[in-house]
């Protein structure tokens with residue numbers, strides 16, 4: 001870790017001013033940033049500690065029926081907020097399927113959205129990586145690509161965004177509230193992360209100094225509460241990133257799908273919402289044929305970026321399964337293994 | 352840039368100089384305060400050996416910047432027993448063979464204390480295993496750890512009204 005100046009921000013305007021300086025980075029819980037700094041991947045020369053900014057940890061219901069998740073709300077506090085989990089069960093399930101209890105206790109909502117890719121070549125300063133060092137090449141191409149993208153990738157970068165939280169959020173039309181030197185703005189989460197194109201080093205739409213102050217769910221998002229699931233295929237039962245994941249949410253009326261939401265995780269450099277799939281499902285009966293058509297539509301543009309063609313069919317099947325589970329109804333209590341595709345194991349089955 | 356922070360560590364309020372802001376809570380505990388119970392397994396959030404409670408919540412001290420925690424209350428494995436009287440979680444780990452080499456154990460125990468406070472797992476072993484998944488054990492003592500957590504939770508709920516030192520911190 002290179003030396004840095006530590007600055008503790010006490011208000012948003014001060015944070016934005018301190019964060020706009022070249023070499024500055026915002027510090028929330030640090031569970032991603034410190035990890036990357038230890039590895040020499042992130043090399044900020046100034047850390048602006050935002051954990052004491054007043055009022056940013058709250059989860060507030062809005063008069064219009066929406067909800068505002070403060071940037072500093074801890075992942076576990078949000079997932080275990082009973083009113084929040086009841087209204088947005090797939091978001092709670094996604095949060096609880098991520099990382100570990102210790103990490104969720106620390107990690108903040110905005111930090112989760114801003115976390116960097118887990119591409120092993122990105123985290124190894126000895127490898128060529130266009131994201132870490134623009135123009136240096138991409139050692140992932142032709143390398144180990146199990147966790148790499150099948151949608152939206154480019155010849156410059158084939159990495160994925162690792163967040164679970166973002167997947168149901170994008171399905172539910174979340175917005176990102178941003179404060180910056182020029183004032184505040186609200187950007188749809190769907191267009192917040194950038195696909196790599198020729199500039200994989202530009203990861204989000206944030207400009208220097210801009211700070212996420214909240215994530216906002218619109219009033220309609222709660223209408224899916226009865227039929228929402230998040231499923232996540234992992235290489236081990238728990239405490240692992242997604243190989244692929246899917247968030248499905250349905251609004252059923254008279255035995256038909258009035259409205260559907262579907263998003264995939266672990267497939268692209270952003271949480272991947274499929275409006276084509278959603279459109280196909282509207283008005284249909286919630287059955288296997290409809291779900292398979294929707295899954296086909298969601299993966300229509302998918303291409304392997306290496307040795308990962310298996311992820312395409314895996315994503316289709318997971319999408320079908322998440323939609324099927326959503327149609328069956330949100331469970332009254334979150335499953336013991338949130339997001340797990342494994343059936344509840346008998347006592348001591350996997351210790 | 353050198354400055355001081357104040358931490359209440361195992362019940363004692365201390366002013367601690369931070370000569371370099373790069374120090375993590377784990378390094379501060381081990382190197383400056385000589386509290387070597389919390390272990391450095393991976394130093395990257397991947398094993399749980401460094402688990403301590405900060406303001407009553409379990410976190411990975413290896414991924415927490417000490418400077419950022421100014422004013423916090425820290426509970427480490429060293430602060431859990433009352434003199435010679437072990438904390439119920441410590442007792443249960445012994446009763447149920449919840450360890451072999453012991454390297455992961457301080458983290459496991461602090462994680463279990465945090466888990467019991469969170470009160471999300473109930474008496475379902477699957478939920479306990481899931482909630483303990485942030486603590487790896489290379490000796491594979493998982494079966495005993497799950498039993499220990501369940502038993503300690505029961506013991507603590509039975510003497511719930513009398514707060515023990517470790518519980519109150």
Ligand SMILES: Cc1cc2nc3c(=O)[nH]c(=O)nc-3n(C[C@H](O)[C@H](O)[C@H](O)COP(=O)(O)OP(=O)(O)OC[C@H]3O[C@@H](n4cnc5c(N)ncnc54)[C@H](O)[C@@H]3O)c2cc1C
Pocket residue numbers: 025026027028029030031032033034035050071097098099100103106107108109110111112113114115116162163164165210211212213239240241242395396397
């Ligand atoms: C072992 C391990 C396993 C994990 N497993 C999972 C998993 O399965 N699923 C998953 O989704 N995540 C997982 N994570 C990632 C974890 O969710 C993130 O590390 C965490 O959410 C980051 O939050 P933080 O508050 O610690 O952010 P920090 O580390 O403090 O910050 C992360 C980034 O966000 C920026 N930032 C923070 N707050 C703001 C803000 N308000 N505005 C603008 N920029 C900001 C920082 O500058 C930094 O670049 C795992 C992490 C570890 C270490």
Ligand code: SF4
Pocket residue numbers: 117119120121122128129130131132137138139140141156157158159200
């Ligand atoms: S895939 Fe992207 S992040 Fe990974 S090495 Fe290539 S350019 Fe870097």
Ligand code: FES
Pocket residue numbers: 390391392393394395396397398399400401402411412413414
């Ligand atoms: S040492 Fe902190 S998680 Fe491994």
Ligand code: FES
Pocket residue numbers: 449450451452453454455456487488489490491492
């Ligand atoms: S007892 Fe040896 S690592 Fe757990």
